[in-house]
Amino acid sequence: MKKKIGLLYGGKSAEHEVSLSTALAVTKAIDFSVYEVYPIYITQDGEWRKGQRLEESAKTIEQLQLTAGSGKSNDISSFLPAQPSDALDVIIPLLHGPNGEDGTVQGLLEVMNIPYVGNGVLASSAGMDKVVMKQLFQQAGLEQTPYVYFIRRDWDKNQGFWLNKIEAELVWPVFVKPANLGSSVGISKADNREELIAAVKEALKFDRKIVIEQGVVAREIEVGVLGNDEPECSVAGEIKPLKAFYDYQAKYKDGNTAMIIPAELDEAVYAKLQADAKKAFKILDCSGLVRADFFVTATNEILINEVNTLPGFTPFSMFPLLWEHTGLPYPELIERLITLAIERHEEKQLLQVKID
Structure with missing residues (x-):
């Protein structure tokens, strides 16, 4: 049937x-x-x-x-x-x-x-909130860029304090993001205090919590993760935006981005990316699928940026392309995700819900 x-x-x-x-x-x-x-x-x-x-x-x-x-x-x-x-x-x-x-x-x-299909309640909520995600990454010992975060009320009460804190702890440029949104919605790059204030105003349209991240000169590398308790990694892919950064327009509208799959990386770097992607997958208690995004500097320093617990499947999307190049075509990828969902659900049904 x-x-x-x-x-x-x-x-x-x-x-x-x-x-x-x-x-x-x-x-x-x-x-x-x-x-x-x-x-x-x-x-x-x-x-x-x-x-x-x-x-x-x-x-x-x-x-x-x-x-x-x-x-x-x-x-x-x-x-x-x-x-x-x-x-x-x-x-x-x-x-x-x-x-x-x-x-x-x-x-x-x-x-x-x-x-x-996909991640459960905890992984989904932690993966959506960039601040909680970063705190868990820190707990797991994953290297990442410096950041500052605040909520709308704190910003409104003492904007000067936060501007001084950001300038003291971070170096221009910085990236301003809504903490609980994806697809690069509401994200802006700021090179000075005036642009920072405008960027925060834009981000606050979409969320009450804002995260300010240190800009870094690095390659943008992404890895697909698939599985439940024993996750597997795809080949790595590199994002090369033809604009200042990989924004919503580049992702979903004009395709104004080059995707290099597989990315040209040293074997040691590739192995570390896979290990860190799996570590991020496990610290968030993920299941099904995740796209792990990294920065790789000229000295091969690896910094995790974020994970996406529901990466898109559009014609411009990286996740299915990564798995296609790994040997798992799109239709088979969907079948694999359905199988993983059923396996996870069946395992949950084994849990005892009555006390003897």
Whole structure:
């Protein structure tokens, strides 16, 4: 029998459009002879819409939005099967950013006891919050760039203090980021105090917590990680933006970026990247998939930048390309992720929930 797969996409997030692009790419790659695919679309206003089974790959993003219908529902019971034979075997969350990639939806699926692809509640939430992530990396002994962070209230109360602290502890240029967002949304580069103030104002549009990172002259190297308790690494890839940095426009709009796969690296550097990627995977208690992003300096110093617990699957995305060059084509990658999700779910069912 075909496995019933629920594609969960859209979401109440600034990365809504990215999610739709990812969902479109997945429908074009998934094997409809093996899987029954059901769309579950969340509008940008947070309305859930469950559509009828897809008979073939979606042609456009608009089709994905319309396929799920127009009826609104936030009642969880409407997404539960009327009878066991209607139950979804696995849900593939394709939600980027807050309200999807941050552990919220993962928690809902855990409560509903539905297998789902990717990271669990803890890994998703820790991976979304760049400050918590950095603190865990520090605990694991992973080298990273210096940083300063604060919340909106602290900035509003004493902007001068934070400006002085940043200038004292970091060196220009710095990068200003919302702590809880991905896809380079809200990120700005600042070369002086005036630009820093403007960058913080921009980042605060998207989050109450801001992280300021030390700029570094280095190559941007990414590694894909796949697995549960015994993760494996892909070949490494190098990002070469043709702009100041790898922003949202370069990632998803104009493709104004060169991707070199595999990256040209010394064997020792490559081995250290793999080891650090696995260490980051494990310290966050990840499962399924992760893209680990690093800086490699001219002296081969390796600094971990961040991990992405739900890397995109768009035509411009690095993660599937890394695995394709490792010998795992996109359709097989999706199958592997589904298998990993089922394995993890089955292991959880072995846990005792009653006290003798």
